[in-house]
Amino acid sequence: MDPTAAPHHDLSALGLFLQADPIVKGVMLSLVLASLASWTIIIEKFFTLRRLRREVSALAAAGEGNGAPTEDGLAAAALRAGMAEWRDGRDPAETVGEHRHRIEGAIRDAAGGALHRASAGLQILSTTGSVAPFVGLFGTVWGIMNSFSGIARSNDTSLAVVAPGIAEALFATAIGLVAAIPAVMAYNRLSSSFAARRRAANEAASRLARRLARRRPEIASGLRAAAE
Template sequence: MQSNFRLRHMIGSIVLALAPTSAFAATDEALLPRNLSPWGMFVSADIVVKAVMIGLACASLVTWTVWLAKTVELRRKSALARQRTHALEGNTTLADAAARTGDAHDAVAQLIQTSAKEAELSGGILDDGLLERVALRLERVEAATSRRISRGTGVLATIGATAPFVGLFGTVWGIMNAFIGIAESHTTSLAVVAPGIAEALLATALGLVAAIPAVVIYNYLVRGIANYRALLGDASAQLMLIVSRQREHRDFRLARAAE
């Protein structure tokens, strides 16, 4: 009988010890918001944290838009530049090359046309000054084309550099609001602090989601632009060779270049 009494007393003590914990757990579970999904946390977030998240989402959209537009542009222009540069490698003259380009406005066509224009303005004087003037014109066209093809990449560098800090700002603001909620509720319950911290960490996650692709895409586009500039350099070199050969052979058909 005495052993049974001790067993019942021990079981009763364990139940009493666990009862407050179970009650607190039930209370915490009741206080937790029902929807802890990313969308639910966004809806219940502070207005400042919401603004940060929306801004980061827009930055991510801009990143992928720039990637798509610049990738299509680079592929199209690089293919055309290779085609025109390959045509310059054959036995051709500057006048013939200018006639084939017609009224085209791509980069290599502009290089050919500006070389033919300088040959026309030189009045048939085939000296070293002509080569220098043609080289100067080619450099100017290459620089202008490089500026045009690089448009839009600067925003990727800005997003990649600033998005983590913007997300960090949302995190700091969300955690600050979480501690303010603890102070106002006079409780250290996890149910009070957890939603605010979760919303804050979501802002950091969105900052990384916006920044990491921006940095990767920026580096990818920089390599593509460098390859495109190399193609323009090859085209300029071919044009300089054509001008040099025609100068040596005294076969500068300016009339056709002017046409």
């Protein structure tokens, strides 16, 4: 074996991680954990949005007089809030429009609260998308600094000496981009989807409030029973 031959470097993903500087390893691990957290949130919100679509549809159906929600959730909570205001009745000094507005506000507040709770976690996607590339860049800069320090100590500028260290450093940036890109795309998509659900819920709240404001207690007994 030629003693002057350059040492073998494993340029696989695992090899680049194991050979990296401890600080660069910490950067890589933090980015991998951020990516796993992002994907967990993305998958969970996908199923949450499917559920919210059904619940908002149930609220819209109640507003159109096509039945009341049969399961607990956004629609049932919004209906209970609206019915609570409706049962209080209209104040003698209150116009019909003000009474309807009060009922609508209660329904919207309940639906908005449910949507706000369901959207928890989107901030993690936003933070990951914004910060991960810079964290990866920090790991890259640190790794390149170490590579140049090694070059200075060995007085050898051959590609075989320089390339492994730079590859390890650049791998941190690659992981940062892998974590950031899906997080940014998912955040934009999920934010627009939650906004669409909120608009649909507000429209359903307006229709339901108009329906309740026109009804006397004995006419709305079906909705009252469903809300209790």
